[in-house]
Amino acid sequence: MPAVEAALRSHPARPTHPDAMSRCIEACYTCAGTCTACGDACLSERDVEGLLACIRQNLDCAAICLATGSVVARSKAGASRQVLESQLSVCAAACRACADECRRHGETHRHCRVCALACNECAQACTEMLAALRAVV
């Protein structure tokens, strides 16, 4: 998302890691979109009854990613910095849990395979954002 990064780079508070932030925001939103599409695709599969846990994890992961993306995009100080770090950890955990579930259906359903990758990339981006935050402090 070059637009997000460009906006962050002209932010008067000069965020220390505009690149990690914009990668994390993009990964969160891509993961949310992919999870939403995967959950909808699962609903249309003949074996929908075997995909119920996957659909629920898709929806939870999408909700958590959207919130995380928007929290990452705002400046932090003090207590809100710790909230950001905790939210990034939960987001990474939600993405890993969703990736694990999607991978179970990956041989049968391509959308689950694709979704597992997007979830893993988002978990990775959240982890790198956390590392960047901690390196600064």
Add this chain to the structure above:
Amino acid sequence: MPAVEAALRSHPARPTHPDAMSRCIEACYTCAGTCTACGDACLSERDVEGLLACIRQNLDCAAICLATGSVVARSKAGASRQVLESQLSVCAAACRACADECRRHGETHRHCRVCALACNECAQACTEMLAALRAVV
């Protein structure tokens, strides 16, 4: 939110704590609405420059509460149960952080005083939901 509780009580998976769930969902949404209104009121105050941290915490808290409310409303098993517990903890922490910031402006601005209360109630509801979940496991 009697409607949410009634929907949960007729859920075929028979959630073990429909009352704690619906109280938590209601508290999350009430907190999100109050934080959104408080942040907008802060923007209109003459001393907006002294309220910037409050506005940002309001917006983060609202985003986290909306995601948490929707995650609480879905059935959980296995790994997604742990994600729920972590998300509830982060939501409680975000609400406490926002309440602390709002309280600093509570003498001057009634909306901040009201918002601190809504945040504290949401933190409490998330904590009680967590206790209910752990009692079952």
Add this chain to the structure above:
Amino acid sequence: MPAVEAALRSHPARPTHPDAMSRCIEACYTCAGTCTACGDACLSERDVEGLLACIRQNLDCAAICLATGSVVARSKAGASRQVLESQLSVCAAACRACADECRRHGETHRHCRVCALACNECAQACTEMLAALRAVV
């Protein structure tokens, strides 16, 4: 949501209809929570394959209600006022569409019956908010 109304009543811009606003915000969030719970309950029903359209409408309605609730909570002027009016119209339409679909399953599933009522109440609250806005202009 007395907290939302209290926050709006102490807003320095003195919104003209804090009561209609807070009722609308509450109805949007209650509808979002009920739709989320209803969609999850539908996923657990034996006849899930007959409820796919209902689940999708529940999820769309919840997403639209959450956005609408947060847009209603912010002050408007000029072009953003028109955006608010259009968003309220779409929200009312989404709620009516979801209520119609839920009602089709209302005899069999209590959560669908409950959800249809919450959707109708939200459609009504959005319509009243629109009327209040237009009366002022």
Add this chain to the structure above:
Amino acid sequence: MPAVEAALRSHPARPTHPDAMSRCIEACYTCAGTCTACGDACLSERDVEGLLACIRQNLDCAAICLATGSVVARSKAGASRQVLESQLSVCAAACRACADECRRHGETHRHCRVCALACNECAQACTEMLAALRAVV
């Protein structure tokens, strides 16, 4: 967002316009992220009092874009198809309104200039998605 498009392309209901859908979802999320970052940057500007309308439009536009992105990602039939079309129209209008406001500050603030572009791209993507939907019907 190649992941979103790949998920849509393996959707068993075979959406007729996976390319327009994924472009629209990506534009909605990019716009939401850019608006969130721009609003936060505005809060840090010395002339924050001249940017209040911009901040509010950023927040409204972000909320509407996130909801629209998730509604676009789900299959539609019947009444929910009309809700999708209306939501796309409102999203395009919200983006144009936010772009107009941002452009007013574009000479002074680069983040507003960048945000106006992201808003215009999203308005365009929503309009193209609408055209694709209507061509099919």
